[in-house]
Amino acid sequence: MSKKQLVETTINGEPTEFLCETRQSLLESLRDVLGLTGSKEGCLTGDCGACTVLVDGRPVCSCLMLGVEARGKKITTVEGLAEGTQLHPLQQKFLEDASLQCGICTPGFLMSAKALLDRNPNPTEAEIRYALAGNLCRCTGYDKIVRAVMNAAKVMQGR
Numbered sequence: 001m002s003k004k005q006l007v008e009t010t011i012n013g014e015p016t017e018f019l020c021e022t023r024q025s026l027l028e029s030l031r032d033v034l035g036l037t038g039s040k041e042g043c044l045t046g047d048c049g050a051c052t053v054l055v056d057g058r059p060v061c062s063c064l065m066l067g068v069e070a071r072g073k074k075i076t077t078v079e080g081l082a083e084g085t086q087l088h089p090l091q092q093k094f095l096e097d098a099s100l101q102c103g104i105c106t107p108g109f110l111m112s113a114k115a116l117l118d119r120n121p122n123p124t125e126a127e128i129r130y131a132l133a134g135n136l137c138r139c140t141g142y143d144k145i146v147r148a149v150m151n152a153a154k155v156m157q158g159r
Contacts, residue, residue, distance in 0.1 A: 009070045011036070012080030020067035026060075027051045029067030030077060038078035038107045042136075049135030052108035053077050059115045059134070078107035081114065089152040090114060099148040101139035108135045113149045121157055125150065 004019040011034070020029045025044075030036040030053070039062055042050030046061040053062045054076040081088035090110050093099070100106045109132060116123055116131035123131070128149045129142070137145065 005068050007068055007071050009073050009075055011075045012077060018067070022066065022068055024067045025063050026053070026065040026067045026070055026075075027062035029070070030062060030075075033067075036077050036079050040104050040107055042104060042108075047136070048105070049108040049112060050105050052111040052135065054111055054115055057115065057118060059112045061134075076111070076114075078110055081110060088114070089155040090117070090149065093148040093152040093155065094145075097144055097148040097151060099140065099144040105135060105137045105139075109137070109145055113152070116149070117153055117156060122153060123149075 002021045002023060004021055006017060006019055008015070008017050010016060016034070018029060018033050020033055027039055027041060030039055031041070039053055040050040041063065042048035044063045046064040049061065051062040052059050054060070055065070055070070055073050081091055090113050094106065094110065112132050112135050116128065120127060125146060128146050132142070132145065132149070
């Protein structure tokens with residue numbers, strides 16, 4: 001049995017401390033220790049993107065990162081997108097544009113799209129498709145997802 005480590009980090013803008021085993025993934029720490037169940041377990045190999053979170057603003061498959069590696073980092077999960085009851089424009093457009101079905105992949109798509117829009121507020125369709133290439137969906141075609149990201153970008157630009 002491994003000794004648990006104290007991890008001090010920032011999650012969704014809040015200073016956070018948690019204990020985790022050294023072999024425990026960030027995904028397991030978020031879901032099982034902190035109760036942040038928005039990030040989904042898909043493949044556990046970094047191939048599907050369902051567990052994507054932002055680490056210091058960059059999209060990361062949380063199933064491939066150890067919880068102890070979060071020490072001193074700024075983590076944003078899908079739970080951190082909305083401000084109170086006000087949905088983030090990405091979340092709103094995913095709903096309005098019917099860009100989700102079962103929802104397993106949706107948190108990962110939202111986080112990858114947020115990372116893109118944070119660094120490029122006016123992406124082309126090709127740039128969106130490239131940024132979302134690490135996220136897989138088994139239910140929808142990708143066109144509605146891409147359209148939702150394009151529409152969210154317009155809203156975020158104030159158009």
